[in-house]
Amino acid sequence: MSSSPTEGPIVRHRRVFYIPGYDPIHPRRYRELYRKESAAQAEISGYSLTLRPKTTKGPYGWHIEAEQDGQATGTDMEVLYWSDIVRDSMASSIPATYLQLVWTASAYIFSGALFRLMRLRKGPVIAALYPVGMLLLQLALCCLVGWGLGRLVQLGVAQVVPMAAPWVGLAVGLAVIWAGLRWFKSKDAKLFAYYLMHDYSFSARTLGANSPALEARMAEFADTIAEALKTDAGEVLVVGHSSGAHLAVSILSDLIRDERVPADGPVLSFLSLGQVVPMVSFLPRAKRLRADLAYLSARPELTWVDVTAPGDGCAFALCDPVAVTGVAPADKQWPLVFSAAFTQTLSPERWKELRWRFFRLHFQYLCAFDRPGDYDYFRITAGPLTLAGRYAGRPPSKTRIETPVNRFRSMA
Structure with a gap:
């Protein structure tokens, strides 16, 4: 697998919004993780990447200056955190x-x-x-x-x-x-x-429905992303990790339904990583999530790529979250599902070191690979191509699971 980009317009400025999973830790943890792992990946892959203080207003974040494949790109990355809600719970x-x-x-x-x-x-x-x-x-x-x-x-x-x-x-x-x-x-x-x-x-306490506090926070996140879609950025990329992936599904669905994605604005992209969507969408009252999965999977306003890995025991690896939930519409086109293939993109020595560290592996998507394939978190978030351009023509994994096994399929 090649780790270099393929085709598409060059992105000079990008806005990235990272939605973490169920995590009570302050978002500075993600900045330090990005700083450490991006430096390691840049050295392995032969490109340059530097972190600086953020240049935008709003949530906690940082600015990235990168030069990859002879192209310079500036990225403002922000963490849409809900750690206070997690701590309260x-x-x-x-x-x-x-x-x-x-x-x-x-x-x-x-x-x-x-x-x-x-x-x-x-x-x-x-x-x-x-x-x-x-x-x-x-x-x-x-x-x-x-x-x-x-x-x-x-x-x-x-x-x-x-x-x-x-x-x-x-x-x-x-x-x-x-x-x-x-x-x-x-x-x-x-x-x-x-x-x-x-x-x-x-x-589980709400059988899959969102609490009022979480719905309110998701509405704030939608407002923040909507403002970025009014700028001259080349791409607005939303990254949802773990349970943050299903929050992103609903947030992006709301933005598109409310006609807050301008046709002449930045390219809108969605990257879901290590998703655990079925843990929620299979519950009786997850009607809102099921409706959003069905809706988002057919929208032309964005590109949705879903990356998991069988080596991650905490994620539903290669399970198409829309299809397995049983809500795939006839005109479904998303997500593109493929594997980060830990056993191939990590050297045998590195894989041996991480293999039984289950929670660490759940965060490997945000980290460096010493044998990188076509998934590179730092090329996606800071490189010169949009998500659509990077994976243009990329086939989904042949071993993906699409069998609808969910019992509850009613939608809001």
């Missing part, structure tokens, strides 16, 4: 988290979504079951230790104050259980059980 007590566990598991099991998702890809379903299993294991271990220590204390107290022994043993046991659960939660930066539980419960 994560502000749950330990008991509340276990209630979320029960509700989330019930939502996916009793709706039948869990079993249908497994027919697509087992990896992301296992990732979704991980926090359930880990939290239940933590509870079981704490209860076992609490029961054991409580019993020992009860036997000791029974020698002195027999009447009080059962109550003292119970109090000690409960205290040990609570202390153990708090200890496990304090280690969640390594275990990810609470984080992932909050992530999956975020959509």
